[in-house]
Amino acid sequence: MLTSVLVANRGEIARRIFRTARSLGLSTVAVHSTADAAMPFVGEADAAVQLPGNAPADTYLRGELVIEAALKAGADAVHPGYGFLSENAGFAQAVIDAGLTWIGPPVDAISSMGSKIEAKKLMAAAGVPVLAELTPAEVSVDDLPVLVKASAGGGGRGMRVVSRLADLPGEIEAASAEALSAFGDGTVFCERYLAAGRHIEVQIMADQHGTIWAVGERECSIQRRHQKVVEEAPSPLVERIPSMRAELFDAARKAAAAIGYVGAGTVEFLADEGGAFYFLEMNTRLQVEHPVTEETTGLDLVELQFAVATGAHLPPKPPPTVGHAIEVRLYAEDPAQDWQPQTGVVRRFALSGKKLAPGGENVPESGAGRWPRMRVDSGVEDGSEVSPYYDAMLAKVIVWAPDRTSAARRLSAELTRATIHGVQTNRDLLVWVLRHPAFLAGETDTAFFEKHGVGVAVGAEVLRASALAAALADAAGRVGPVRVPAGWRNVPSQPQRNAYRVGDVTVAIEYRLTRDGLVVDGNMALVDSAPERVVLEVDGVRRAFHVGTYDGLVCVDSSLGSVALTPVERFTDPSQQVSPGSLLAPMPGTVIRVGVQVGDEVKQGQPLLWLEAMKMEHTISAPADGVLSELRVEAGQQVEVGAVLAVVGEEA
Known part of the structure; x- marks a missing residue:
């Protein structure tokens, strides 16, 4: 009988596994890096052991340290979550050799699927279609x-x-x-390479007694950088082609049987619009997108993992799929800048107007038995720091409804109303996708963004109204409870001026406050102002703007959208200025390659340096034609955000 489980992972998946473990009466143990010491998953565990260091290679990928932590804390089982060591056969064997229960598939099954090259040969021999x-x-x-x-x-x-x-x-x-x-x-x-394929996967659950479930399929076709962004169950493509589901399930069961699979796993396929599909890989672990299967079947896949690991029998057949569930991955990233990950402190994180319960779980407003249901599996809360060492995913937001259109509508509305301050996210992109006609029509192949672009630009009028609200909230805060914005003059002279930066755009605001109210160029009138809420009439329509003010950052949320503003100081600190042509590090990271030397002629857009940060490789390119006049870094060097990496001067 299990009594305590160590989760060899971090963030939202650690919290997710802890949630089920607590419901089963198990105590929980976390391992964490130095950078993660204050993260929510650490505080929620019954016990925690630090793995000194920050980089994954020094911490979460050190299997011997993880096992030592489990033994030290008195755990009798290890759950790997996903990523890190979850598909490492050597680690699984070491867990078993240490006398601990491995909450995962057999070591031989992990080994069989550990090499995609060998896995494809095995699948072809088992009669599974392969590329x-x-x-x-x-x-x-x-x-x-x-x-x-x-x-x-x-x-x-x-x-x-x-x-x-x-x-x-x-x-x-x-x-x-x-x-x-x-x-x-x-x-x-x-x-x-199938440029416009459909990414379809089948959830497998198998016990130690020969029962293999094909629990349901998911579609994960909307991707960026070959990483999934939106996932749903069931698949719109499979729903359209009646015979496809049975063929997929048969192929997935054959794949699992061929390697003697036990536990939760996923068989991934690439399909075309006609329903032909080909084996991609088998993930011998829990998937990031497992919640959509749980929401459409009523299963707790983590609970089943524990049950199967301790010898329980599965019923002959899995429960049927009911309704539709959509999951989106909320990342700290800038889609308009080639999906560049963001770092920093999450100042506020709330959906449906409330902070989330520990571990995410269903948002309180959902209500038992009501639909649509919303679930949030989150790795952060107010005050959490997004570091450069790990994946930039903040949370997964999932909605279930009786039909796909209802699920998409509710999920997009909840994301629109969410309060996310402190780091830039892909939230607006997710809303755009969920409301896009092609998505609603089920046209969701892997080339979605190549076909339709990245529709996340904020309109000039929205920026201007948000900047005015920020300025008026700041003015109201400086006056106090009188509720008359600062800047009011009996005999007005100069207008009040504020400037804010949004990315590369500077928004300048000028306004006067007179006996007759707010005087501003354009189509906006002041209804009410307070430090955290400003009501404006824009084009004759009254709207409330909720303002969050932090050190060097102002976040404005309204029905028009969310805008993060950086106040522009009137006087520039000379120490913050850099030479023209300077290439700045967009995030903390490690220089992994340098492709030029001082004195080299370079062309605009030419790759010069490569950084690795947050599980991604980032290219730093020349901003203009010229000559590399300075090179301040070398391969292997750690850099901080804003550090000058190199300088491109004018051509001789």
Whole structure:
């Protein structure tokens, strides 16, 4: 009988597993890096053990330290979550050798699927459809485009799309280096690339007595950088093609049976619009997107993992799928800047106007038995810091409803009303996707963003109204309880002036407060103002703007959207100025490659340096034609956000 479980993971998945463990009467143990010491998952565990250091290679990927922590804390089981060591057969064996229960599949099954190259051979022999593997040396022009993939891992790391044969050697080298850094194995292979395929996966649950469930399928086609952004169950494509579900389930069960699978796993397929599908990989662990399956079946997949690991029998058949569930991954990132991850402190994080219960769980307003249901699996709360060392996902927001359209409508509305201050997120992009006609029509292939762009630009009028609200809230705060904004003059002279920056855009505001009220150029009138809430009439429509003010940041939420404003100081600190042509680090990270030397002529857009941060590789390119006059970093060097990496001067 299990009594205590250590979760060898962090963030939202650690909280998710703790939630089920507590419901089963198990005590919980967390491991954490130095950077994660104050994160919510650590505080929610009954016991916690620090793994000194910050980088994953020094902490969460150190299997021997994790097992030592489990033994020290008195745990008798280890749950790996997803990522990190979850698909490491050596770690699973070491857990078992230490006398602990491994909450995962058999070691041999992990080994069988650990190499994508060998996995595809096994699946082909079992009768599962596969895409032919291509060795880099045999790729020809007729095979293009091809996808270069890491053999040992997933999550978009070590993956490159190659459309020109001349680019193949360089992309293979880059993919191999990224795979080696992420998974400790630089092996890569190529396969035919379906630019507009559908990513369909089947949830598997199998016990130790030969019962294999195909619990339901999910569609995860909307992706960026080969990483999933929106997931749903059931799949719109499979719903449209009547015979496809039975064929998918049969192939998934064959895949599981071929390797003697036990526990929760996912068989992933790439499908075309006609319903033909091909095996991609099998994930021998819980998936990030497992909540949509739970919401449509009523199952707790983590509870089943514990049950199967201790020898329980599954019923002959899984429960049926009911209704529709959609999950979105809320990331700290800037979609308009090539999905650049963001770091910083989450000042406020709330959905439906309330802070979330520990571990996320269903938002209180959902109510038992009501629909649509909303669930939030979150790794952060007010005051949490998003560090550069780990994935930038803040939370998963999931809505279930009787039909797909209702689920999309409720989820987009909840995201619109959410209060997320302190770091930039992809929230507006997610709302745009959920309301896009192509998404609502079920046209959700992997080329969604290539086809439709990234519709996240904030209109000039929204920026201007939000900036005015920020200025008036600031003025109201300086006056106190009188509720008359600062700047009022009996005999007005100069207008009040405020300026804010949003990305590369500066919004300047001028206004007067007179006996007749607010005087501002344009179509806005003041109804009421207070330090945290300003009501404006915009084009004859009254709207409330909720203002959150923090050190160097003002966040404004309204029905028009959410805007994060950086106040522009009237006088610039000379110490903060940098030379023209300076390349600044967009985030903290590690310089992994330098492609130029001082004195080299460079062209605008030419890649000069490569940074690794937050599980991604980022290219730093030349801002203009010129000559590299300074190079201040070298490969392997850690840099902070805003650090000057190099300077491009004018051509001689």
